[in-house]
Amino acid sequence: MSIKEAVTEAQTATATATTRYVGQSVARLDGPAKTTGQARFAAEHSYPDLAYAALVYSTIARGRIIAIDTTEARGVQGVVTVLTHQNAPAMSPPGKMSLLRPSSMAVSASVNYLATDEVHWNGQPVAVVVAETPETARYAASLVRPAYEQFPAVVDFAAAIPDAVPDKGIPLLAGPADKGNAVAALAAAPVSVDLEFSTPQHNHNAIEPHATTAVWNGDQLTVHEGSQHISGLRAHLAKRFGVPEEAIRVLSPFVGGGFGAKTRPWAGTLLAVLAARVTGRPIRLALSREGVYHTVGGRTASTQRVALGASRDGRLTAIVHSSVSRTGRVGGMAEPITEVTQHLYAAPNIQLSQRVVQLDLLSNTFMRAPGEAIGSFGVESAMDELAWKLGRDPIELRMINEPDRDPVGGQPFTHRMLREAFTLGAERFGWQDRDPRAASMRDGRWLVGMGVATAYRGSMAMPAAVTVRLQADGTVVVLCGLHEMGMGAPTVQAQVAADQMGVRLEAVRIEYGDSELPRSAGAFGSAQTASVTASLLAACTKLKKSVLTLARRLPDSPLKGVKLGEVDARDGGLYHQGGGLRYTDILAAAGRDQVEAAHKTNMPAFVAKTVRDLRFRSRSASGAHFCEVRVDADTGEIRVSRWLGVFDVGTVLNARTASSQLRGGIIWGIGMALEEQTLIDPRTGRIVNPSLSEYHIPVHADIPHIDVHYLNEADPTMPLGLLGLGEIGITGAAAAVANAIRHATGKRVLDLPITLDKVL
Missing domain, CATH: 3.30.365.10 (Aldehyde oxidase/xanthine dehydrogenase, molybdopterin binding domain)
Incomplete structure (x- = not known):
């Protein structure tokens, strides 16, 4: 086929509108392999x-x-x-x-x-x-x-707390904070709460x-x-x-x-x-x-002290948040429990500190939203209790203290829409129907309570390498050693590649999960999607530039003299207002079987950018949890009956997988609030409930319908405007449950899990 014939056919076949996949609800590409048993695990x-x-x-x-x-x-x-x-x-x-x-x-x-x-x-x-x-x-x-x-041997966490020493901190995470004089401000505050919380080990x-x-x-x-x-x-x-x-x-x-x-x-x-x-x-x-x-390690046990001082109009004057966590004598990292409090509420005086004990137990390790998951339980429960003491609505109290800059470091936020999240959530959840009095709402024998909490998780990116290959048949192959744990990582990258190269989703193949492929960022820290997407965007741009160079060299090419910025990748080719060519025709005419381009993160530039980000701006995903519980007035049985989460996670690449991840985090938060705990014999250090028959996690009957909504507003500093969402769902969730129980029963439970004996 001549170039003129290829141009005519391409123009005839060109659709009037470009299909875009990012943001759509796309089923996981690996779904058939998993549901039919073709997928082979380790x-x-x-x-x-x-x-x-x-x-x-x-x-x-x-x-x-x-x-x-x-x-x-x-x-x-x-x-x-x-x-x-x-x-x-x-x-x-x-x-x-x-x-x-x-x-x-x-x-x-x-x-x-x-x-x-x-x-x-x-x-x-x-x-x-x-x-x-x-x-x-x-x-x-x-x-x-x-x-x-x-x-x-020292195996009893509670007994070892008096021997805790200051935590040395974790690289790239915020350490202790001492802004103003929080101790004096707390003592002078007209209204204050001072609470001690505990959370158990989780596996x-x-x-x-x-x-x-x-x-x-x-x-x-x-x-x-x-x-x-x-x-x-x-x-x-x-x-x-x-x-x-x-x-x-x-x-x-x-x-x-x-x-x-x-x-x-x-x-x-x-x-x-x-x-x-x-x-x-x-x-x-x-x-x-x-x-x-x-x-295999799990989450550390913890204790926290959260003390809040406020004026009578609800403005915080002091925040004191301290914690104790544990590591193993042979490894592990202190849980950054007060990290979340660095960024949540405006106050002129903030003191944050963390201590750690070493025990003769297996090393602790990362567990979804390390630090924020249990730290948010403490600070969000304390904010709710302050609202009770002030006689104010807990949403109103949070909005009064919503900062316009990072409370500790003073950095501007790249993106923060908590006000919008709470406003939308309150409307959708029917918060206006909540009777503000404790133990005032009933449905037969059930005491009904409604609680809220803020969700927060810092956003980051890591180095990643991606190669994109365009084959003679028009297929786009993305090569990256990324990780798929059920969250749909290959699917979202296929969506991004399809949009960037202007091909149908079915024409994209993702090769992943292999150390011989270009090195991906790890699937932790809610960072893999942003990290890989950044490199994928760069690689696609390089690939389109290479293909355009080939097209410009062809005789009678409609793309001669056209610059990359003037070209639209769509309908399986490159198009310009004067015409265009399909990829298949470009490669065939150029005598090429394939063209590929690669992008690898420049490490010095990445380190410099990371340090600059930490110093000059604050970036995070955030959200608002709304929970309704029912507590049996006679037995203390607790049932979560309704849930709404409204999240600001930047651009959502896949509506289906995003909602699934957010729901998964919420379910884990419900389990953390009501069921999960590892029991350790304080004499021997033996875990005494090492199985799912004795270590309780939520089952289907424990979980109501979870309504998830996201604002879908892009963060201008991130690739495609996305923020990580793998861990945000669990943060604040346990506090939302505890706050709803406080409303239902009038009792503030400070120790997780909240079992029926603690509310009777």
Whole structure:
């Protein structure tokens, strides 16, 4: 076909309007694979001669192994080997965390598993059994007999609080704050509240428990692993096993939930890889639910003091927020609990401080909205209690104290629409029908209460690399090692690519979940979508420029002399007011099978921008929770009966997946408020409820219809105007429940979870 014929056909086929996918409700592209069973997760990859591994867990909190009898276990038919500290080759030690060493960011604990006789927590793996079947491996593991010398251990968080020390802080997060003189202002305030809150330890319960399939081929390692941070896992394994990163391939296309737990590799991953190297066979190690509790960290327990001083007209004069959280003696990071209070309310005097205790427990780790999830429970409950003391509407009190700049740092907000969120939410929820008196609303035997709380989560971006390839058939292929944990990450990137390249969504293919692809940002910190989108936009621009260059060189091209800014990518090609060409015709005429372009974040520029952002502007997602509860006046049973969340999360790329993520965060917040708690024996450090039969999470019958609305207003400083929304839903949710219970019953519950005995 000549260029003239191609131009004529393209003009005839051109639609009158350009289809745009960003913002539409698009079903997940991986939905069919998951619903039909075609998707294979980490423990579903088979290899010839595959063997199975099971862990043996310590039964003491601190001490050392003085003997370990593996005779009976080795005698079981089908057992391949039993690895202990007596015969396992040592891995390289993990080293300390450093922002300058990417592999160190994946360190979950300082323990060098099976290279020491030391025990650091109750549940630490002390042996690995490898067998021909998983049943044999588990049975033989039960026959391993360690003997210990026990050392004194500190495992009781509440008892250890007096020994807490100041938290050193987390890089790139706000630390302590001391603006004005909050202590004096609190003492002088005409009206004040001073409350002590506590939250328990929480453990992860992703639908896919942690699992690893590891295969060595000489010094080449392939790992199938559910990961939120493929590049970090790869770098960490390279260090621990003494091979170049290029020798390791991590495959993680499908992850059955992560929520922070799969950001770092834990003992199961390392020991599966170690067992594969020792035996020379492919190894599969799939943790039981109890095994996850023993070897994968969760959220720290906490205590908080929130004290607020105000004038009689409701204006805050003082905010004091202090906290205590815990780490493990062998790892973990202090929870940034007061981070949320840095940004919520205007006050001339603000004091924020955090302390931490080290316990002989497994390292704590990231769990959806670390810091903000539990910090917002304290500060938003305290604001509600101040409203009761002042006799003011809790929404009105928040709006009186809504700042026009960041309260501590003074930076201007890039985007903040909390007033609009609360106004819209109040109208949609029927807040005007709320009787402001406590325990005044009833429906038969049920006491009815309505509560609100602010949602807040800082917004950020991280480095990411993307390659975009245009193929001769007009297909656009996006290559990026991004992570899909059920939130629809490949789907939204396909939407962005389709819009940018002007092709139908069906013509876009996303290749992801593979360490051999360009390196993505991790799927944590609500940052992956913004990070990848920024690089995808840049790569698409480069690609269109390259294709336009080809088109301009063609004889009789309608795009000769046309600049990129004058071209519209649509209908599968590049068009200008004087005409245009399809991609397929451009590549065919140029004799090209494909054209591709890549973009990689410039690290010095990224670091400079991040520092500048922190110093000169404040960026976040925010929102308003509205909750209605019913409390049985006789039994204290609590039911959440209605929920509305209105969120300011910038541009929404996919209406369907965004609503799903926001609802998921709210459901987790309801569970945090009413059900979730890890129970630890204060004598032994043993988790006594390590299963879903005893660790309670919400089920379908616990959750009402959740109405989610978002303002869909772009943040001008972010790619496509989007802000992260993966974690915002849980922030403030527990406080909204507690505040609704306060309205229903007149009782302020300060300790989570809010069980019926606390309201009777």
